Amino acid sequence: MKKPQRPRTVFRPLDGLLLLDKPAGLSSNQALQQVRHLFRAAKGGHTGSLDPLATGLLPICFGEATKIAGLLLGARKAYHATAVLGATTDTDDADGAVLRERPVPVGMSESDIEAALAPLRGRIQQRAPVYSALKQGGEPLYARARRGEAIEAPIREVQVDTLKLLERDGPRLSLHVECGSGTYIRSLVRDMGEALGCGAHVVTLRRLWVDPFRQPRMFRLDALRALRETEGEAALDACLLPIEAGLMDFPSVTLDADAARGLGHGQPQRVEAAPAETAVACDAQGRALAIVTVDDQGWLRPRRLFAWAAPGAAGPAG
Known part of the structure; x- marks a missing residue:
């Protein structure tokens, strides 16, 4: 049936x-x-x-x-992570298979944990997890890892603005992280565990916010x-x-009807006060018409035009 x-x-x-x-x-x-x-x-x-x-x-x-x-x-992002000391996994989190177990050093203090976290702050070089969506040769690393291929995950520069211990309960650590794009929390926890000599992996991870x-x-x-x-x-x-809610962090420039019409045709527009290299061009009602680039002469050039910027087009659907 x-x-x-x-x-x-x-x-x-x-x-x-x-x-x-x-x-x-x-x-x-x-x-x-x-x-x-x-x-x-x-x-x-x-x-x-x-x-x-x-x-x-x-x-x-x-x-x-x-x-x-x-x-x-x-955009910048913030996370709450729970890490467990004493075991590493092939995915650097609890979804993976355990690769190695090591005892947590007796007498490990919060000062020891802080010493392991300190080098992971700021502009750092970070190796991505083998099980990640990063692509090599047009294919995600996780697809190659699942086939059992030997993989050298890439090292990339990332920005970690905040990395602090919130609480410790035996081998479980609660961490707060604020970081830039491309940062892997699993890698931070993995590298912290290696610095402590016992390994670690992520067991819970929650993204708290994304700018704006x-x-x-x-x-x-x-x-x-x-x-x-x-x-x-x-x-x-x-x-x-x-x-517009997703563009709050970008400066905006308001165009009159003639300039808005020209921009809608894809034509550069001149403004007296150039707000920044990247800005949001809006009409008189505050509706975003385009993401624009601005040169030092005050010329706005459309980078991404929204459909309703075209003369005669309807507004957002929904």
Whole structure:
């Protein structure tokens, strides 16, 4: 007997940002696809992967908001991590197989832990985990690792602004991390464990915020499903933020109607006070029209135009 097929999702144009509280057990892409089907969004993307083990803030971009995903991907982020001393795993977290177990040194103090954390702050060289989404030869490292291939994970320069011990409970350490784009918390914990001589791996990881969303109102998948069932699609859409919310940290320049029309045609526009190298061009109502680059002569050139910037186009969908 055939299982009844789920009705196919009828997608629709939808623009905006959702601050998803990603559950543990899903990859970022799996979470994205579930949310995209729930909202029936024709186009969607996320802004920086979280491991399946991790929870917390995963900004989801729908429609025209995907044009700012790259800016959010490079934003600063904050995490709460729980590490366990005494064991290393092949993934550097609790989802992996244990490679080695070592005793935690007797008498290890908070000063010893601080000494291990100190070199991991600032602008540092970090080796990515072997099980990561970084690509070599066009293929993610985790795909090669799963095949048992020998892999030399790349070393990259990353920025770690804050790395501090919040609490210690035996071999379990609670850590707070604030860092730049591309930083692997699993690698920080792995390297801390090696400096302590006993190894360590991540057992819980939660992303607290991503700039510019420092105090985010996040939505869980189960809550979104319940909202749709009880209150309908309009209530679901009310959870979305406008694209402008994701551009709060960038300077803006307001264009008059003629300049906005010209920019919508892709034509550079001259402004008297150039705000910065990268800015947001807005119309008189404060609606973002484009992400622009600004040269030292005050010329704005569109880097990413939003669809509604074109003369005669409708506003954001949704």
